[in-house]
Amino acid sequence: MRLAIREALLAFRRAPMLSALSITTIAFSLFAFGLFGLVALNIRNALRQVEDRVEIRAFIADGTGAEATSAALGDIGAFPEAASVKLVTQGEALDRARRELGEFSDVFEEGILPASIEVRLKVGFRDPATVRAVAKRIEVYDFVDDIRFGEEWVEKLHRLRNIATLAGACLGLTFAVVAIIIIGSTIRMAVLARSREIAIMRLVGATDGFIRAPFLIEGFLKGTLGGLFALVLAWVALLVINRFVVQATFFDPWMGAVGVIAGASIGLAGSALSVGRHLKRV
Amino acid sequence: MIRFSHVHKTFARSGVALQDVSFQVNKGEFVFITGPSGAGKSTILKLCFFDERPTQGEVKVCGMSSVTYKTTDVPKLRRRLGIIFQDFRLLEDRNVESNVAFALEVTGTPAAQIPGRVARLLTQVGLGAKATALPSELSGGEQQRVAIARALANDPVVLVADEPTGNLDERATRGIYQLFRDINASGTAVLMATHDLDLVRRSGCRTIEVNRGQLVFDSAADGGPRPSGPIKSLADDA
CATH class of the missing domain: 3.30.70.3040 (Alpha-Beta Plaits)
Structure with a gap:
């Protein structure tokens, strides 16, 4: 395990540009998703405030x-x-x-x-x-x-809420899928850049699990860093929105943590898929 | 140690690579595999380290059979083999000792034992003074020595070398060959593919010749049927 962690960290040092590119791509993909999340969150809050008056x-x-x-x-x-x-x-x-x-x-x-x-x-x-x-x-x-009880008003509000929920789910899913595809491709690039190393590892008798471990750790770290970076970007975006557009709410700590965990999970899953596919091919 | 029994290998795109190849390599033997380009030498070696599996027939290496093996057994087999290529296959961004240590780390050698073993291996291949050099700072012969040190890292019972001198000048070739002889003298079997017929002739070692996927000559086949056809490079040269 120590060796796997060391190899994962060394990968950042050996290919700093590619690593930075991966983290930035993950961050911006998650940021786009996060920005949508912020809008959805604030629409939901606004609707809830109106609903409170029912x-x-x-x-x-x-x-x-x-x-x-x-x-x-x-x-x-x-x-x-x-x-x-x-x-x-x-x-x-x-x-x-x-x-x-x-x-x-x-x-x-x-x-x-x-x-x-x-x-x-x-x-x-x-x-x-x-x-x-x-x-x-x-x-x-x-x-x-x-x-x-303002029957007509309650019905309109309910319809609006349903539309917002459906649109939110569709857009959210689309953003998430796009983010996963982009992140997956970035991680695949990182795996391909190290295909020679993987081939040599196999020749000297490394098991697939041993080969996978550093990539999984690397993907997890990149995902986590990308998630944190995306959170910072979303916070900056919120500051701009608050100053120039409208007072909006930010994610609570729990939601922020979910965002970072999502980044880490996408990084981990993307790496697992890319390395798995690569190992099957070679 | 290595046994090929009626092995056929066909590739989907390039067609037949081997046809009915049978031979055996015993413990401690030094065997050359010769033949023109595309004859099937590399395919034989790939079958030895289970990088390919035969279309028909059986390959048995260190007790592992191509008929019954599980994919998860392949790493275990490769730890008992040393594999060497013409293009060295070193990690360019790691220095000499890291390249050798890599093979030990991968196989789970305790960290405390690695530096001592790497130093001994580098001394064995004559590169004790170049431990911190990067591959790009070494000559072709030296790079191949690093690859040999890496191949020896896990005390292999067989060295499988695919044209290890193909990129080297004559002097470096002699050095590498001598290194193989020394390794072989210590009990490790060597299976080496080459088309350097001078080297083969001088060595006096057992030679297997393949052409168009068929085994056409095996110097160990004492009294057996001699190959026919125009190849027989060694016999002709002699």
Whole structure:
């Protein structure tokens, strides 16, 4: 193993240009993928923020007793889909309306707005069908005059989310495949550049496993370095976007680690495939 | 040690390379394989180190049979052979001692033993003073000596050499040949392909001649049928 690590490190020293080219290619391939990831991440965050506003509002008939509403609040709060349930009294509704529609605050008189129960749903329960089903379950209470959840808006949002997810998956897959092909070709070049060494290793009795080991380590190191470099490039790109375009979020540490691990895995898999194919051929 | 039994070899593109070749090389023997270019000499050697497998017949080397072997056994066999080529096949970016050490590292020799063994091998081939030189700084004869030191690294029982003097001048050729004789004298069998008939004639060693893929002469075939046809280079020369 020590010999394999030494040979892998020596390969960087013996062919510094080719190694730098491999790492840069891996980095830029992953950077393109990472940039797409950043866009996807920020679109997803924006959609989630909008989704957070999905709520069901049940308007309560005048004269409903406090006991009935508090019992209903308890029941609705126990729904598995419910994230939060809140009673908005007539006074609170009025305050909110005056606050949000300052210019028309004079229009609103005491008692003009009904009290309501506002239900927010957990992530994963904000699709139109679930929202509609929960609304129907709330509607059965006698004291509910009217119920609203912006049906059309929820449907549009859901459709937009589906399109974004599908487009993201297709583009992401395409970027990933292109990155793997480019990285695989780069590693193949590195293997071909050392085909003479491989042939000599075989002549003196090296096993295929022994021949493979330094290439796998080399591929892993190149992938890791390329992944780290891509992460730095993506961070620089984010700084530029934040300064000149729009405030965007960066990957959290876990996602960054996944990116570097992906680079290392592609490097490792690319090397394994290239050396394997080469060993089969010679 | 090496046994060819009715070996045929056909390549998909170039056609028949060997036809019904049978011979045996015993322990400690020195055998020349001669014949014109394209006669099948290199194919015989490649079959010896299992770089090729026969289309028909059997090749048996150090107990390993081409009929029953597993691919994973090939490295084990090659560690018992020393293989030498006309073009030396050295790693150009490593110095002389690294080239020799490489063969020991590959076969898992303990690191502590490697420097001493490399020094002994380089002394044996007369390159003790050039351990740190790069191959490009050496003459052809010296490069071939490095290749021989590498081939000897794992104490082979047979040296398989394909035209080892083909790129060398007469003086270097004599030196390399003498080195082979010394190695052979210590018990290692040598199977050497060459078309240097002067060298073969002077040596007095066993000679196998091939032409157009057929074994046409084996000086060890005492009393056996003599080859027919126009080749018989050695007999004619003599």
